[in-house]
Structure formats: C-alpha cells, structure tokens
Amino acid sequence: MTVISHQQRIASLLGLGLLLTGVALIILGACVGSTGFESVGRAWSDPMSLLIVRDVRLPRTVGAWLAGALLGMAGAVAQGLFRNPLADPYLLGSASGASLGVALVLVLFGVSPFAAQWLVRLGLTGAAFVGAVGAVLLTLALAKGVQHTLRLLLAGVIVGVVLGAFSSLTMLMVPEVTQAMQAFILGSTGFVGWIACALMGGVWLFCMVVSWMFSHVLDGLSLGEATAASLGLPLAQLRAALVVVIALTTGTAVAQTGLIAFVGLAAPHLVRSVVKTKHARLILLSSLMGGALLMAADISARWLIAPQELPVGVLTAVLGGGYLLWLMHRSGGARPGAGA
Amino acid sequence: MKTVPFPNAIDARFISASLGHVQVLNNIDLSLPAGQWTSIVGPNGAGKSTLLKVLAGLLPHTGAVALLGQSLDTLPRRRRAQQLAWLGQNEIAGDDLTVWDVVMLGRLPHQAWLAAPSAVDHLAVEQSLRATQAWEWRSRSLGQLSGGQRQRVLLARALAVHAQVLLMDEPLANLDPPHQADWLCMVRALIAEGKTVVSVLHEISFALHADQMVVMANGCVTHQGACADTATHRALEAVFDRRIAVHSLGQQWVALPRN
Numbered sequence: 312m313t314v315i316s317h318q319q320r321i322a323s324l325l326g327l328g329l330l331l332t333g334v335a336l337i338i339l340g341a342c343v344g345s346t347g348f349e350s351v352g353r354a355w356s357d358p359m360s361l362l363i364v365r366d367v368r369l370p371r372t373v374g375a376w377l378a379g380a381l382l383g384m385a386g387a388v389a390q391g392l393f394r395n396p397l398a399d400p401y402l403l404g405s406a407s408g409a410s411l412g413v414a415l416v417l418v419l420f421g422v423s424p425f426a427a428q429w430l431v432r433l434g435l436t437g438a439a440f441v442g443a444v445g446a447v448l449l450t451l452a453l454a455k456g457v458q459h460t461l462r463l464l465l466a467g468v469i470v471g472v473v474l475g476a477f478s479s480l481t482m483l484m485v486p487e488v489t490q491a492m493q494a495f496i497l498g499s500t501g502f503v504g505w506i507a508c509a510l511m512g513g514v515w516l517f518c519m520v521v522s523w524m525f526s527h528v529l530d531g532l533s534l535g536e537a538t539a540a541s542l543g544l545p546l547a548q549l550r551a552a553l554v555v556v557i558a559l560t561t562g563t564a565v566a567q568t569g570l571i572a573f574v575g576l577a578a579p580h581l582v583r584s585v586v587k588t589k590h591a592r593l594i595l596l597s598s599l600m601g602g603a604l605l606m607a608a609d610i611s612a613r614w615l616i617a618p619q620e621l622p623v624g625v626l627t628a629v630l631g632g633g634y635l636l637w638l639m640h641r642s643g644g645a646r647p648g649a650g651a
Numbered sequence: 652m653k654t655v656p657f658p659n660a661i662d663a664r665f666i667s668a669s670l671g672h673v674q675v676l677n678n679i680d681l682s683l684p685a686g687q688w689t690s691i692v693g694p695n696g697a698g699k700s701t702l703l704k705v706l707a708g709l710l711p712h713t714g715a716v717a718l719l720g721q722s723l724d725t726l727p728r729r730r731r732a733q734q735l736a737w738l739g740q741n742e743i744a745g746d747d748l749t750v751w752d753v754v755m756l757g758r759l760p761h762q763a764w765l766a767a768p769s770a771v772d773h774l775a776v777e778q779s780l781r782a783t784q785a786w787e788w789r790s791r792s793l794g795q796l797s798g799g800q801r802q803r804v805l806l807a808r809a810l811a812v813h814a815q816v817l818l819m820d821e822p823l824a825n826l827d828p829p830h831q832a833d834w835l836c837m838v839r840a841l842i843a844e845g846k847t848v849v850s851v852l853h854e855i856s857f858a859l860h861a862d863q864m865v866v867m868a869n870g871c872v873t874h875q876g877a878c879a880d881t882a883t884h885r886a887l888e889a890v891f892d893r894r895i896a897v898h899s900l901g902q903q904w905v906a907l908p909r910n
Contacts, residue, residue: 318749318790394745524765531756533745534808537709541739542759542812543732587792589752 321586322596329599333376336606340372343614366504374503375609375623376602377511378564379574383601384515385560386575387582387594388522391529392553397464399576400443400561404470406572408446409558409565410496411474412438414481417488432506432566436514440562446470447554498571498624500609507567514563518556519598525549526591533590571624573631574601574608580638657720660685660816660847661706665714668698668705675701676712677870683863685719688838688848690858690878693867693890699851700740700820702867706849707737707818719815732760736812738805740820740851746794750804753793754779757811779807782837784830798825806834817841819850823857835860855887855895855906866890878904 341364382400389398400406416438453466482492494501528549531539540546564571578601582593605623608630612621659682666679675698683689683706691699704710708723708731716723718735726734736757748756757779758772768776780786783803793801802825809817823831835857838848842862852858859878866874866886874886884897887906896909 394743527756527759530748530752531759533748534753534756534805535739535742537704537739538737538742538808540709541707541732541735541737542756543729544759545728583747587747587749589748593747 318586318588322588322592325582325585326592326596326599329596329603332603333599333606336603336610337369337372337376340375340606340610341368343368343610370505370508371500371503372606372609374508374511374567375500376606377508377515378500378503378568378571379578379605380515380598380602381511381518381560381564382571382575382605383578384518384522384594384598385557385564386577386601387579387590387597388529388553388560389557389575390579391532391590391593392550392557393463394532394535395463396580397576399573400557400564401467401471401570401572401575402464403467403557404446404450404474405443405558405561406446406565406570407471407474407478408442408444408449409439409562410442410570411446411478411481412440412442412562413495413566414478414488414492415442417492418481418485421487429506432510436510436563436566439566440559442474443558443562443565444555446474447558494622495569496624497622498569498627499622500568500605501620503567511563511567514559515598518560519595521552522556522594523591525553526589526594528553529590569624571605572628573635574605574627577631577634578604580634657685659683659717660719661849662717662720663706663714664716666702666705666712666716667714668701668710668712670701675870676705679714679870679872681865681872681875683847683849683865685847686842686845687862688842688850688860689863689865690861691849691851691865691867692853692855692858692887693873697867697890698870699867703737703818703820703849703851707735709737729760732814733812734814735816735818736809736814738809738817738819738822740824742805747792749790749792750780750785750796751776751789753804754785754789754807754811757808760812775811775813776807779810780804782810783807784833799827799830802826803830810837814846816847817849819848821851821853823852823854831857855897856904859897859904859906 385400389400389403390396413435416435420434450463450466450470453469454463478492478496482489528539528544528546531542531544536546579593579597582596582600586596588596605627608627609623612623612626615621661681661683663679663681666676666681667674668676679702691702693699701710705712706716708716718726718731723731754776755768755772758768758775762768762772777786780789783806785800785803785807788796788800788804793804796804802822806822809819822834826834831854838850841848850861858864861878864876864878864883864887865872866883868890873890874883876883876886884904887897888895894909895906897904897906
C-alpha cells in the first residue's frame with residue numbers, strides 16, 4: 312500500500328506545483344505588457360495604469376489560464392474516451408467546428424468576436440458549442456466509431472480541413488469580418504475581458520464536476536470496451552455525456568480565444584509522463600497543466616517582441632508541433648512490446 | 652457434489668449472432684451446469700469467443716440467454732456485472748493505470764457511485780493479486796509489464812469481481828508453464844467454492860482437465876459432454892480433422908499431434 316500512496320503523493324505534489332506556478336504566472340502576467348512593468352508600480356497612484364493592469368492584463372492572463380485549463384480538460388477526456396493518446400480537440404475537428412460556428416454568428420449577426428457584452432459572449436459560446444458537437448459527431452461518423460486510431464485521426468483531419476475551408480469562405484464573402492476573424496483564427500487572448508473569464512470559469516467548474524463524476528467510466532474504458540461493458544457501466548449514456556463535456560470545453564475556449572492548438576494534446580501527456588493515475592486525478596491535473604502551459608505561452612507571446620506581441624496560437628502551434636514530433640520520434644524509436 | 656440453487660449457471664436458447672455481415676453463431680442451444688468448469692474448444696473461427704461474449708451479454712444476438720435462472724434481457728446491468736465476470740482475449744488495455752487501479756476496477760459492480768473503495772474492496776483486490784502472484788507489481792503501470800504479467804493482472808481483475816460465474820477467453824495466453832499450472836489450481840479452488848467457470852482454451856490438454864467440454868465448429872456446437880467420456884475425445888479428434896489424438900497419461904488426458 313505504501314507504494315500506491317507514493318503515486319498519490321506525486322500527484323498531490325504535481326497539483327500543488329501547478330497551482331503555485333499558475334499563481335506566480337498570474338502575477339507575472341500582470342507585469343508584462345506594452346506599457347511595461349512600471350504600470351504595476353504606478354497602479355495605486357495612476358488611474359490609467361490601474362485600468363491597464365485591472366481591466367486588460369489581469370483578465371487576459373486569467374483568461375489564458377482558463378482557456379488552457381478548458382483545453383487541457385478536453386484533451387484528457389478525449390484521450391480517455393476515444394482510448395487514443397493522440398485525441399485532442401484539434402485533431403478531432405471539434406475546434407474547427409467551433410470556429411465555424413463563431414464565424415457564422417459573426418456574419419449573420421454582424422457582431423465582433425471581441426465584443427464584451429454578456430449576451431454576445433454567450434451567443435458566440437453557444438454557436439461554438441454547437442459547431443464543436445457537430446464536428447465531433449461528423450468525425451465519429453466518418454471514422455465509423457473510435458476503435459481504429461488511424462481512421463479516427465484521418466477523419467478528424469478531414470473534418471478540420473473542410474470546416475476550416477468553410478470558415479475561410481465565410482470570411483472571404485464578408486470582408487468586414489476578415490480582419491477580426493484572422494486574429495481569431497490565429498488564436499489570441501488579447502480580447503478576453505472579465506465577462507469571458509466568468510463564462511469560462513463557470514463552464515470549467517461544471518465540466519470538471521461532470522467529468523469527475525464519470526471518470527470511473529474512462530478508467531473502465533481503458534481496459535477495452537467489452538470489459539467496461541462487462542463491469543456494468545452504461546456506456547452509451549456516459550459516452551454521450553462526455554462528448555458534451557469535450558464539445559462544451561472546446562467550444563467555450565475557442566469562442567473566447569480562437570484557435571489555440573496543441574495545449575489539449577500536450578497537457579495530458581506531460582501529466583502522464585510524471586505520474587500514473589486514474590482519470591479523476593488525470594483530468595484535474597491535465598487541466599491545471601493546460602492552464603499553466605497556455606498562460607506561460609501567452610506571457611511569452613506578449614514579451615518576446617514587446618511592445619509588439621505574437622498571436623499566442625502561433626506560439627503554441629510551433630511549440631506544440633515540436634513536442635508532437637518529439638513524441639512521435641520517441642514512440643517510433645521504441646519497438647512494440649519493448650516495454651517488457 | 653455441492654448443491655446449488657440453479658442446476659444451470661447459463662442457459663442459452665436459439666442463439667445466432669453476426670459480426671458485420673458474417674453469421675458467426677448458428678442457432679446454438681447450450682446449458683452450462685452450475686458449480687462446474689466447462690471448457691469450450693474448437694478450431695480457429697469456430698465462434699468460441701463470440702459465444703462467450705453473447706453469454707456475457709456483451710454482443711447483440713437473437714435467441715435468449717438466462718444467467719442463474721434470470722433472463723439477461725431483464726437482469727439489470729449492475730446485477731449482471733456482480734454475478735458474471737468476463738475476461739476477454741487480446742483486449743487492448745491502456746498502459747497508464749497502475750496494476751492496483753486496474754484490479755480495483757473489478758470492484759466497480761459492487762461500489763456505490765462516487766463511493767470510495769471499502770475495506771472489503773481492498774481485501775478482494777489484495778487476495779486476487781496474491782492469487783495470480785501479481786501482488787508485487789501492484790504499484791507498477793500496466794505498460795511496464797510483459798505479456799504474461801499483464802495477463803495475470805487482467806486475470807486478477809476478473810477474480811476481484813467475486814462473481815458466481817466466471818467466463819474466460821484464452822486465459823492461458825502468454826502464461827509460462829508454472830503459471831498455467833497455477834491457473835489450473837485456481838480454477839479448481841473456484842469450483843470448490845461453488846463457482847462456475849467457463850473457459851475458451853486452445854491448450855487442449857488443459858481443456859481436458861475441465862468437468863465438461865463443449866466442442867464447436869463453424870458456429871455450431873458439435874458435442875457437449877464430460878471430459879472423461881470417450882465420446883468427447885472422439886468428437887474432439889473429429890473437429891480437428893483427426894490431426895490430434897487424445898491419450899491417457901497417468902490420471903490425466905493429453906492431446907498430442909497425430910503423425
């Protein structure tokens with residue numbers, strides 16, 4: 312038993328470490344921006360500086376954490392549900408579906424993707440959710456289920472490309488939204504306000520509770536579908552609930568920050584490389600990891616070429632792509648069954 | 652002979668099942684006696700694994716299956732999972748759970764939703780892990796084990812259910828000879844406790860240790876009878892195109908290739 316609790320201790324330490332990293336990064340994020348570190352020092356005396364720190368830097372920093380946390384959760388749930396270590400909101404096409412949903416709302420209602428009103432944010436999130444659900448279902452239909460890894464990934468890529476093309480077409484036909492959509496497609500936390508943060512926080516809490524409640528299903532599924540069914544788990548219903556969780560987390564993150572790649576893929580892998588644990592803990596830790604990753608990437612994106620800034624989606628795509636390559640190289644190097 | 656509340660652990664009537672467009676099981680009628688070990692044998696593609704899945708209620712089929720006198724259609728999922736444990740063949744198991752967590756999954760049918768494992772669950776997991784000599788690896792992840800070690804962990808997972816009826820598909824796969832012998836003792840102990848064991852086996856000499864044998868070919872049952880019965884031996888030789896012969900060796904029956 313002592314060795315079991317050893318893993319639990321590592322998991323707790325990792326969780327604590329990620330939380331502390333998150334807090335440290337939030338403080339750092341409040342200090343980084345085009346007006347420099349001095350804004351923080353002057354915040355108590357200068358109302359302009361206070362405004363910058365309180366209403367620009369803090370919400371986007373917290374927003375980056377929340378969006379990353381949502382994507383990390385989506386990745387962990389998707390990888391468990393589809394029993395596929397490469398499942399991720401992007402590779403399943405759900406992010407492209409979500410962004411198409413957002414693009415259609417922009418065109419139809421003429422709103423800005425960066426509007427800060429409650430109703431607009433909620434509408435965009437709803438559209439992204441519907442788009443994400445549609446895309447996941449389309450991918451699953453094309454792949455004829457989840458058993459075949461390669462087919463699932465190919466179907467996800469196809470759905471992603473086709474839905475992405477529709478988004479581009481929408482943009483092209485309505486030039487007014489082109490520039491706004493461009494920033495959105497590259498992924499940016501630059502327009503996240505407190506309302507978007509509240510929305511993401513609410514969805515995060517709801518989805519975390521739901522996936523925590525159903526995490527034993529993911530544990531069961533890791534032994535194979537038939538074994539999970541033999542354990543008396545009502546797979547069909549629980550699977551539907553978890554697809555909703557994936558779509559809701561992805562949709563909410565995409566509606567606020569645009570397309571930010573690879574966080575959902577990398578976060579669960581990084582957690583698993585540190586600790587072997589059941590899905591209840593894995594999902595929470597992946598979420599904390601995703602938050603820390605995206606917040607760190609966001610701060611780097613703001614700081615690297617300051618006072619200019621990079622779209623954070625570009626940065627995560629480059630870093631995440633490199634990580635994926637390394638992962639492929641590593642698993643390609645190991646012979647099948649070499650673990651024995 | 653122990654007395655058991657139901658004469659048959661499993662009653663299957665008019666079972667047909669298809670995988671894709673291929674009919675794999677043709678109108679099978681089968682009764683498996685309670686408190687006994689039945690082995691199912693037959694050539695590759697005879698439908699043995701499919702039959703086992705149907706009996707476990709894991710595959711759509713026509714016809715009716717009753718478990719301990721209750722129809723599988725009306726038996727609640729959870730209740731079925733408590734009474735029947737199923738160990739699959741070549742099931743892809745994730746590498747990231749620890750051995751302990753994997754075996755604890757066998758206790759799911761007994762745990763209330765969201766409840767933490769009880770002392771009984773912990774004890775069941777420990778006993779199962781010790782029974783398959785997998786206790787030492789309890790903190791390792793499944794990915795760190797060899798094929799045979801994995802098989803012993805998955806076997807412990809099925810044992811941990813403490814089900815009345817245990818269905819095992821090729822449980823000896825990847826096991827070395829001493830652990831194959833251990834498996835035999837384990838099954839005998841389960842039968843002595845009054846449990847029912849059904850196993851699909853390719854190791855015919857091991858299968859001949861069972862109480863009953865079901866011989867299958869082309870999606871049909873060609874013979875069912877006691878393992879000591881010469882009629883069973885003849886049916887066994889026939890289904891394998893007389894390429895094997897059953898001999899007696901001491902107290903045991905062995906199947907050897909015929910020259």
